[in-house]
Amino acid sequence: MTETAPKRPEFRNINALTDLPTYRLPPAGWVSILHRVSGALMFLLLPFIIWMFDTSVSSEISFAKFKFAFNVGLGFVPGWFMKLVALALIWAYLHHLIAGIRHLYMDVQHAVSKEFGRSSALVTLGLSIALTLVLGAKLFGLY
Amino acid sequence: MSVNYGSKRVVVGAHYGLRDWLAQRITAGLMALFTLLVLVQLAWGSGPIGYDKWAGIFSSQWMKALTFAIIVAMAYHVWVGVRDIWMDYIKPVGVRLGLQIFTMVWLVSCTGWAIQVLWRL
Numbered sequence: 001m002t003e004t005a006p007k008r009p010e011f012r013n014i015n016a017l018t019d020l021p022t023y024r025l026p027p028a029g030w031v032s033i034l035h036r037v038s039g040a041l042m043f044l045l046l047p048f049i050i051w052m053f054d055t056s057v058s059s060e061i062s063f064a065k066f067k068f069a070f071n072v073g074l075g076f077v078p079g080w081f082m083k084l085v086a087l088a089l090i091w092a093y094l095h096h097l098i099a100g101i102r103h104l105y106m107d108v109q110h111a112v113s114k115e116f117g118r119s120s121a122l123v124t125l126g127l128s129i130a131l132t133l134v135l136g137a138k139l140f141g142l143y
Numbered sequence: 144m145s146v147n148y149g150s151k152r153v154v155v156g157a158h159y160g161l162r163d164w165l166a167q168r169i170t171a172g173l174m175a176l177f178t179l180l181v182l183v184q185l186a187w188g189s190g191p192i193g194y195d196k197w198a199g200i201f202s203s204q205w206m207k208a209l210t211f212a213i214i215v216a217m218a219y220h221v222w223v224g225v226r227d228i229w230m231d232y233i234k235p236v237g238v239r240l241g242l243q244i245f246t247m248v249w250l251v252s253c254t255g256w257a258i259q260v261l262w263r264l
Binding site: 036039040042043046047050053054056057058060063097100101103104107 | 168171172175178193194197198201221224225228246249250253256257260263264
């Protein structure tokens with residue numbers, strides 16, 4: 001048997017800290033990993049989400065407390081930090097929702113071309129960030 | 144072929160096949176439609192969104208029942224998603240099982256709290 005091609009390098013057991021930051025992901029890859037990151041974030045902040053639901057909906061008094069928490073603060077946590085966490089959740093929800101709709105659309109339409117994967121990924125990233133900025137500006141009282 | 148049965152079986156904990164794949168999409172669709180429903184009700188009418196309008200959305204019995212169904216759908220959706228994360232990244236079976244138990248307790252607790260809020264209204 002003759003050697004036809006030089007042996008290709010094989011990479012195994014990648015190191016999350018040294019290898020992952022050097023990986024260059026295509027847009028669809030970013031949508032994919034951010035879908036996971038946004039989902040994990042909402043999972044971890046689920047008690048905070050339900051706390052917001054609880055205080056905002058339970059009574060007039062709790063509603064006032066809810067507003068106070070974001071305008072002034074809650075305990076030792078300043079209001080701007082509460083808003084920042086809420087903004088992270090807004091982004092997570094928007095990204096997860098839009099990326100999910102992209103998934104469903106691809107399932108229904110069998111849209112599995114490389115071009116559509118790229119363009120729809122860019123739309124997902126752009127739309128979720130743009131909407132986050134618009135809602136974030138409202139949240140922080142810029143308009 | 145490598146052996147993957149009996150004591151050699153690779154432990155993953157997934158329900159192979161269509162069920163979770165389909166459930167993930169159906170629960171996602173339901174949550175997306177529910178989001179739209181809440182947004183439409185928020186936009187309904189004029190004036191600033193205060194307590195009365197916000198709490199009013201969830202006060203009717205049909206909306207409570209629907210929200211309840213959505214909370215359950217969300218819990219199932221999150222279970223499938225988070226379980227997939229553990230299956231992808233956590234290889235030691237003991238650690239994975241521990242994290243899966245944590246996920247279950249976390250989700251069931253949060254679901255109970257959310258439902259309590261709903262029916263106290």
